[in-house]
Amino acid sequence: MGSASIDQAPPAGAVHSLDHFALSVPDLGLARQFYESFGLDVRVADRGLELRTFGGEHVWARIAEAPRKKLEYICFGAFAPDLPVIAARLRELDTPQLPPPDGEPDGALWFRDPAGILLQVRTAPKSSPDEKRPAVPPPPFNHERASPYRDARPDVRPIGLSHALFFQPDMRRAIEFYTAVLGLKLSDDAGPVAFLHGVHGSEHHLIAFAHNEAGPGYHHSAWAVRSIEEVGLGAAQMEDAGYARGWGLGRHVLGSNYFHYVRDPWGSYAEYSFDIDYIPRGYDWVGGHPDPENSFYLWGPNPPEDFTRNYEAEPA
Numbered sequence: 001m002g003s004a005s006i007d008q009a010p011p012a013g014a015v016h017s018l019d020h021f022a023l024s025v026p027d028l029g030l031a032r033q034f035y036e037s038f039g040l041d042v043r044v045a046d047r048g049l050e051l052r053t054f055g056g057e058h059v060w061a062r063i064a065e066a067p068r069k070k071l072e073y074i075c076f077g078a079f080a081p082d083l084p085v086i087a088a089r090l091r092e093l094d095t096p097q098l099p100p101p102d103g104e105p106d107g108a109l110w111f112r113d114p115a116g117i118l119l120q121v122r123t124a125p126k127s128s129p130d131e132k133r134p135a136v137p138p139p140p141f142n143h144e145r146a147s148p149y150r151d152a153r154p155d156v157r158p159i160g161l162s163h164a165l166f167f168q169p170d171m172r173r174a175i176e177f178y179t180a181v182l183g184l185k186l187s188d189d190a191g192p193v194a195f196l197h198g199v200h201g202s203e204h205h206l207i208a209f210a211h212n213e214a215g216p217g218y219h220h221s222a223w224a225v226r227s228i229e230e231v232g233l234g235a236a237q238m239e240d241a242g243y244a245r246g247w248g249l250g251r252h253v254l255g256s257n258y259f260h261y262v263r264d265p266w267g268s269y270a271e272y273s274f275d276i277d278y279i280p281r282g283y284d285w286v287g288g289h290p291d292p293e294n295s296f297y298l299w300g301p302n303p304p305e306d307f308t309r310n311y312e313a314e315p316a
C-alpha cells in the first residue's frame with residue numbers, strides 16, 4: 001500500500017500526536033472500575049479522572065462527570081513552530097479561535113470542527129510512537145510449557161493510546177477540515193469509515209471517523225498491547241471483571257491490527273489493539289478507497305448489531 005517515497009521534511013503546520021481526549025460520563029466510579037479493569041492507571045484529579053498507562057506520566061484521557069456520556073474535546077500535540085501555522089489557517093478559513101474552557105491554561109489553540117467537536121492543539125512532546133511498537137517475543141517451545149495455568153494469567157496493561165474513532169455527520173467536510181487545518185493525511189477512505197495519520201510518523205490512524213447522520217460522538221479509543229496473546233488475555237480480564245460484551249478477537253483490514261473491543265457502560269468501546277501498520281515520518285503512504293464490506297475486518301466473529309450506533313447523539 002505504500003510508495004517508496006520518503007520526504008524527510010514534513011510540511012509545516014501538521015500535528016504529530018493525538019495527545020489526549022476528554023469525555024464526560026454519568027458515573028465516575030463506574031468509569032474508574034471499567035478503565036482500571038482494562039489495565040490503565042486511573043488517577044483521581046481535580047475535575048474527574050485521568051487515564052495513564054502504567055509506567056508513564058502522559059495523560060491519555062480525561063473523564064469528567066455529567067448527566068450523559070459526551071465527547072468533550074480532542075487534543076492534538078504539535079511542535080511549537082507549527083502552532084502559528086495552524087492559527088493562520090484557522091484565520092484563512094474564518095474558523096474562530098475560542099477562549100480556553102474554565103481551568104485550562106492559555107497557550108493552546110481552541111476551536112470547533114465543522115460538526116461542532118471542540119478541538120485543542122497545543123505544544124507537546126510527541127506522544128505517538130516514532131516507529132512500530134515492539135512486540136513481546138513468542139513464548140519458548142520444545143522445552144517448557146508456553147501457557148500458564150488459568151489462575152496464573154498475567155495482568156494486561158496497555159502501553160499507550162493508539163487511536164480514537166469519532167462519529168461525524170459529514171465525512172467529506174470532516175476529512176477536508178482535519179487534513180487542511182491539522183495537516184493530517186488520509187490513510188484509507190472506505191466511505192462510511194475513514195482513517196487519518198500524522199506526517200511526523202504515526203500509526204496507520206491517529207484518529208478515524210465513522211459516518212453518523214445524527215451527529216458527532218465518541219465511538220472508541222484503542223490501546224496498544226504487545227502481542228495477540230495480550231489482546232486475548234485482555235478480553236478475558238474484562239470478562240472476569242463483568243465486561244463480557246464487545247467484539248473480537250479479530251483482525252482489521254485497514255490498519256491490519258488485531259483487535260478486541262470491550263463495550264463500556266455507555267455503549268462506546270475500549271479496544272485492545274496489536275500490530276497496527278506504521279507510517280514513518282514523511283512517508284508518502286498511498287491510501288485506498290476500498291469497499292467497506294471488503295475492508296472492515298479480515299477475520300473474526302460478526303460485530304454486534306449496534307456496533308456503530310451513536311448512542312451519544314440519541315435523545316435521552
Ligand SMILES: [Fe+2]
Pocket residue numbers: 163165220221222271273
Ligand atoms: Fe480502532
